[in-house]
Amino acid sequence: MRFRLFKIKGITINIHITWLIVFFLFTWSLASGYFPAVLPGWTGAAYWAVGALATVLLFAGVLLHELAHSLVSIRRKIKVESITLFIFGGVSSIEREPQDPTSELLIALAGPLVSLVIAGISYLIATFSPEPISSALFSYLFWINLVLAGFNLIPAFPLDGGRVLRAILWKVKKDQRKATRIASAVGLVFAYLLILLGFFWLLRGDLIDGIWFIILGWFLQSSTEGSYQQLVVRQSLEGLQVLQIMSKELPMVPPNISLEQLAQEHFLDRTETSFLVAWGDQIEGIVTLSDMRKVPRDQWARETVRTVMTPLDQVEKVSPGDSTYDALMKMTARGVGRLPVMENGQIVGIITRQGLLDAIRIRAELRNRDNLGRTK
Ligand SMILES: [Zn+2]
Structure with a gap:
């Protein structure tokens, strides 16, 4: 404030x-x-x-x-x-x-x-x-x-x-x-x-x-x-672009299912914390675990995914050529765990916090091995 x-x-x-x-x-x-x-x-x-x-x-x-x-x-x-x-x-x-x-x-x-x-x-x-x-x-x-x-x-x-x-x-x-x-x-x-x-x-x-x-x-x-x-x-993350670590596998759910179904059929048996909401190949928005938590448990059977999702035009997006560090800053600022990657108005992939953390860990390990090599 x-x-x-x-x-x-x-x-x-x-x-x-x-x-x-x-x-x-x-x-x-x-x-x-x-x-x-x-x-x-x-x-x-x-x-x-x-x-x-x-x-x-x-x-x-x-x-x-x-x-x-x-x-x-x-x-x-x-x-x-x-x-x-x-x-x-x-x-x-x-x-x-x-x-x-x-x-x-x-x-x-x-x-x-x-x-x-x-x-x-x-x-x-x-x-x-x-x-x-x-x-x-x-x-x-x-x-x-x-x-x-x-x-x-x-x-x-x-x-x-x-x-x-x-x-x-x-x-x-x-x-x-x-x-x-x-x-x-x-x-x-x-x-x-x-x-x-x-x-x-x-x-x-x-x-x-x-x-x-x-x-x-x-x-x-x-x-x-x-x-x-x-x-x-x-x-x-220096020099690493979104394109290099984004996932092209997009977990999707239809907009008309109830939150109860979303919980039972999608969140429960996967490690995902968010899904793209798509009707056919038309992507409408993104729904996350925290969107669901905003609705009291006893209303999950009545509310649909469409009513709680964030519409696509309000979702923060990144481009394939963006730096991964900027993507991470955007995620942190918005408090979200994943961002859709857009190119020419189409979703071409998704970048997740987990993917970024893996990239940081792998690069740190490689750097350590480099340093060990150098000191010998
Ligand atoms: Zn000073």
Whole structure:
């Protein structure tokens, strides 16, 4: 769930719904803790106003950090679709990963560098401003941007620091996969350290910091594992087209049978989780196990396949020449286990998640055998 804010240099800036919660939490903690401590004697409303202002400026800093990554990406010929601000800061939706270590290094360094510059400017304003309010506000922005740069520079992939580490290893070892593996391992170590630190804080009775560190560690752990797996999958499917692994055997059912029949005669004695729905040689749609589950069990005798199937024009499709990685991304995005392969308006085959997984496994085995051969 996200809201569109505005567009800058072709990049859409979005706000994720979780950001609203964080906005409130930050404003609340500033209005009830930090500002009353450094600016005593104000009214509650004034603390809330300056707290909200500080939070807006904090997220402006996060946005500038992300924009720095994005603008350098565009410079290095990598398209950036959008930036989304969410609970942990910002994420840029970048079309693909950098193709060379130098691009990766420059893109990764740009964000923390901008945060450090903002911290520096805030420090100067805080030091030289005669007004206590701008002094208090900019001291806070100095610290928070310093923390932002510092946290992101932790050498834990996929954080910026981890990307810097990967770029250096990539340059030295000339192997992106190996570099990612090492940077991810370091990332996991840091993730578990954060979680441990969180538990330590909890035991000391500091609930908020404890929970915050555990969530951060857990978030880092899952994104580290996710990015590494994604790279492995993408590399194993490199150069493999849908045509090469699609199945031409199409399991079909007629549209006029009941769901009861579909269950008893088709799903029960096969390993398929979905069928093409066809009347003669006219394909009408696709029916899956999860379509069936939407109908209560006691209505299966009355409902037909046609009423629950997804019509062909609404089904996500692929072409024989598409890359298998794109097909997998489509399946994941749609939450389906198979996609029909269409050519000139005709279904020519079907590509399944199982088929893709087999291809990944076989290619991984072959790659391992290659590596063994090379080390001898
Ligand atoms: Zn960053």
